[in-house]
Amino acid sequence: MIKLLPTSTAGSLPKPSWLAEPETLWSPWKMEGEALMEARQDALRVSLLEQHNAGIDIVSDGEQTRQHFVTTFIEHLAGVDFERRETVTIRNRYRASVPTVIGAVARETPVFVDDARFLRTQTDAPIKWALPGPMTMIDTLHDTHYRSREKLAWEFAAILNAEAKELVRAGVDIIQFDEPAFNVFFDEVNDWGIAALERATEGLECRTAVHICYGYGIKANTDWKKTLGDEWRQYERIFPALQASSIDLVSLECQNSHVPMELIELLRGKKVMVGAIDVASNRVETPEEVAATLRKALNYVDADDLYPCTNCGMAPLSRTVARGKLAALAAGAAIVRRDLTGL
Structure with a gap:
């Protein structure tokens, strides 16, 4: 049974320096073959231990076995040529060299199922596993085959x-789909994006979540945020449709952001993963600051539906900073939990 105000991370955690270059996205592995497989499992064990030690309730793999939250999944699919690359604009924000869809896409083998099965053997805690969402996947590719985003x-x-169903059979309790593209392509989200997301969750015998944030704490994202003004109301465009959807949990960014907290009211009835940790800063929040964010959120979401979380993944941060932020998240949630229960 999941406790009141269960804590979790939005996604990635820093990789050990012996596995990949720290504080770097898309960092290449430092080994290969059997040595890499063993090293990634060791990193997964370390990441899990750090979550347990910090007091995180719903654990994850910390994305230790993948280089990137989108491309690692796509690398395992047929129909995508990673040698044939084009430079495109991702999420209307920054230019990047991406692979090309040259034929029918297909999943010929499981991608993360073995990793999830291994994680399940290492812990009795609830496990949340992140997958890229359909809209964010298409925004990270150049398509010459379908010629239709939808x-x-x-x-x-x-x-x-298909991947999610096997992850559930491997012991995953919550499947999360990462959809930062939902904060950019509002018309498409409402026209077919949420419907496509529901297709991804169809028939899953677990809780489902969608993570919608303003991105990692990298320069391209922080520069973009500076253009958004004093109030970030992007969520307002999509939350009504998400509230009416079959998705169980919605993960959003709150800490040190300009998102009006009252927008959470648009999700009333859903479980909300409230981002109470700023991943774009090396400053570690105090437990009291985390508690203040959660208390504010409680004006708009019932306590039974509030899931304290991080704003986004923490792969670009140092392990020391990430450990501090995890501990602050757990301690801040504990403060509010005591306020609510007296325990």
């Missing part, structure tokens, strides 16, 4: 659904 998204939704 058609490709539906293909990816079916592929993700």
Whole structure:
């Protein structure tokens, strides 16, 4: 049974320096073959231990076995050529060299199932596993085959659904789909994006979540945030449709952001993973600061539905900073939990 105000991370945690270059996205592995497989499992054990030691209730793999939250999944699919690359604009924000869809996309083998099965053997805690969402996947590719963002998204939704079902059988309790693209392509989100996401969750015998944030704490994202003004109301465009959807949990960014907290009211009835940790700063929050964010959120979401979380993944941070932030999240949630229960 999950306790009141269960804590979790939004996604990635820093990798050990012996596995990949620290504080770096898309960092290449420092070994290969059997040595890499063993090293990634060791990193997973370390990441899990650090979550347990910090007091995190719903644990994850910390994305220790993948280089990137989107491309590592795509690397395992047929129909995508990683040698044929084009430079595109991702999420209307920054330019990047991406692989090309040259044929029908297909998942010929499981991608993360063995990793999830291994994680399940290491802990009795509830496990949350993140997968890229369909819309964010299509925004990270150059497509010469389908020539339709919607058609490709539906293909990816079916592929993700097959992977998610096997992850559940491997022991995962919550499947989270990362959709930062939902904060950019509002018309598409409401026209077909949420429907595609629901296709990805179809028939899953677990809780489902969608993570929608303003991105990692990298320069391209922090520069973009500076253009958004004093109030970030992007969530307002999509939360009503998400509230009406079959998705169980919605993960959003709150700490040190300009998101009006009252927007959470648009999700009333859903479980909300309230981002109470700023991943774009090396400053470690105090437990009291985390508690203050959670107390404010409680004006708009019932206590039974509030899941304290981080704003986004923490792969670009140092392990020391990330450990401090995890501990602050757990301690801040404990303060509010005592306020509510007296325990």
